[in-house]
Amino acid sequence: MPPLGRAKRAQSEGDPVEKFDVVVVGAGPAGSTTARFAAEAGLSVLLIDSRKEIGWPVQCGELMAKTEEMTRIFPLVENQGELFDVPGEFVSRPIDIIKMVSPSMKEYDIPFSCFSTERRYFDRYQADLAAKAGATVMSDTKMTRLEDSHRVFTTRGDFEGSVIVGADGPFSAVRRSIGVKGPELLYPAMSTTMDGSFSDEVYMYFGNVAPGGYGWIIPKKGGANVGLGADPSLARGVGRYAKEFISRTADKFSTKPKQLVAGGWVPMSGPIGGTAYGNVVLVGDAAGQVMATNGGGIQISMICGRIAGRTIAAHLKKGTELQSYDSEWRRVVGKDLATARKMMRYASISFSRDWLMSAIFRVAGVKGLAKVIKCKSVFTRADWT
Ligand SMILES: Cc1cc2nc3c(=O)[nH]c(=O)nc-3n(C[C@H](O)[C@H](O)[C@H](O)COP(=O)(O)OP(=O)(O)OC[C@H]3O[C@@H](n4cnc5c(N)ncnc54)[C@H](O)[C@@H]3O)c2cc1C
Numbered sequence: 001m002p003p004l005g006r007a008k009r010a011q012s013e014g015d016p017v018e019k020f021d022v023v024v025v026g027a028g029p030a031g032s033t034t035a036r037f038a039a040e041a042g043l044s045v046l047l048i049d050s051r052k053e054i055g056w057p058v059q060c061g062e063l064m065a066k067t068e069e070m071t072r073i074f075p076l077v078e079n080q081g082e083l084f085d086v087p088g089e090f091v092s093r094p095i096d097i098i099k100m101v102s103p104s105m106k107e108y109d110i111p112f113s114c115f116s117t118e119r120r121y122f123d124r125y126q127a128d129l130a131a132k133a134g135a136t137v138m139s140d141t142k143m144t145r146l147e148d149s150h151r152v153f154t155t156r157g158d159f160e161g162s163v164i165v166g167a168d169g170p171f172s173a174v175r176r177s178i179g180v181k182g183p184e185l186l187y188p189a190m191s192t193t194m195d196g197s198f199s200d201e202v203y204m205y206f207g208n209v210a211p212g213g214y215g216w217i218i219p220k221k222g223g224a225n226v227g228l229g230a231d232p233s234l235a236r237g238v239g240r241y242a243k244e245f246i247s248r249t250a251d252k253f254s255t256k257p258k259q260l261v262a263g264g265w266v267p268m269s270g271p272i273g274g275t276a277y278g279n280v281v282l283v284g285d286a287a288g289q290v291m292a293t294n295g296g297g298i299q300i301s302m303i304c305g306r307i308a309g310r311t312i313a314a315h316l317k318k319g320t321e322l323q324s325y326d327s328e329w330r331r332v333v334g335k336d337l338a339t340a341r342k343m344m345r346y347a348s349i350s351f352s353r354d355w356l357m358s359a360i361f362r363v364a365g366v367k368g369l370a371k372v373i374k375c376k377s378v379f380t381r382a383d384w385t
Pocket residue numbers: 025026027028029030031048049050051055059060061062063064141142143144167168169170173189190191227262263264265266283284285286290295296297298299301
């Protein structure tokens with residue numbers, strides 16, 4: 001049984017490696033949540049991130065569903081308030097409606113309880129929660145290599161973990177180190193923020209403005225997060241689409257982007273086949289845990305991070321199979337993530353045909369579109385009321 005407790009320095013003189021029960025690579029929502037719950041369970045945890053400032057720069061639309069909305073979408077996930085009831089300072093603007101705009105510019109108002117956040121501070125807050133629970137948090141520390149699935153080489157020394165967590169985003173170096181294939185489909189996405197007087201609704205624009213994806217305007221306190229993600233096989237040079245959408249939005253609201261447009265990649269092909277291999281666990285974007293119909297991954301990664309942290313603790317303390325992390329997150333969110341992926345596949349027939357997409361919007365109507373955005377199937381009528 002590996003040692004438990006706070007950081008254990010190696011006993012032997014010749015081995016300067018610092019040892020932990022768990023080394024978590026990546027302090028985004030997935031890694032910080034995993035670290036928090038593993039540390040709360042009494043494990044010694046090291047959480048590292050290559051960024052100088054955790055959470056910055058922001059590469060996100062910064063939209064999150066409220067706890068009650070998440071609970072309606074994922075009813076099998078218990079006590080979501082523990083994850084998502086954040087202090088008011090992390091709510092930039094509460095929102096009740098998502099306006100989905102078809103290529104023919106018809107608006108469909110989807111009731112959706114959500115809020116925009118400030119990811120710069122939200123991510124920092126999640127890492128702080130991990131630190132408060134007892135995890136050692138190191139920013140500006142990049143994993144350069146993983147050896148024997150235990151030893152993590154970084155730009156600030158080497159560390160050993162009984163369990164290693166890859167929470168290092170869609171291109172996960174941890175995942176690549178153990179030879180596991182990543183998500184098949186990654187959408188490039190770009191966003192910025194701008195000041196201005198934006199209404200209380202989220203706008204999502206579909207069609208050739210963002211082939212296979214959508215452009216968004218997400219209201220924030222005193223402004224908005226504006227961005228776009230698209231299917232790279234349909235939208236050559238997604239940056240061009242994003243820049244055009246951003247500059248048109250800025251013109252419309254007589255404003256301009258406050259910061260450089262920041263980009264990233266969103267896994268859109270659903271979760272990868274396996275997420276626990278030997279003593280290595282993959283969480284968040286590294287595991288493709290994103291809702292394919294809306295590109296949201298913050299909260300799913302936190303749900304899966306909590307399961308990972310607790311399962312790792314049960315594994316090291318009681319010998320529970322680490323593999324049960326994989327089966328547990330699939331039990332509580334796997335079906336909905338798979339449905340979202342399926343819905344995207346069906347929708348793809350209309351991706352290059354604005355007229356067809358507008359027709360599908362008309363047929364689906366508010367109820368159908370609401371189901372799709374909430375990872376439900378439009379083909380089961382039972383819960384259409
Ligand atoms: C433009 C854009 C807009 C988005 N909008 C939304 C949205 O509005 N709502 C939503 O829910 N989701 C959104 N997403 C998706 C969401 O951002 C991700 O799903 C979410 O951040 C996943 O969390 P994570 O912790 O798995 O990964 P990340 O948040 O990417 O965190 C991974 C961390 O690992 C670190 N890292 C990487 N490699 C190493 C290494 N070798 N060593 C050490 N550290 C490393 C990185 O610095 C990073 O901090 C958006 C994504 C993009 C790109």
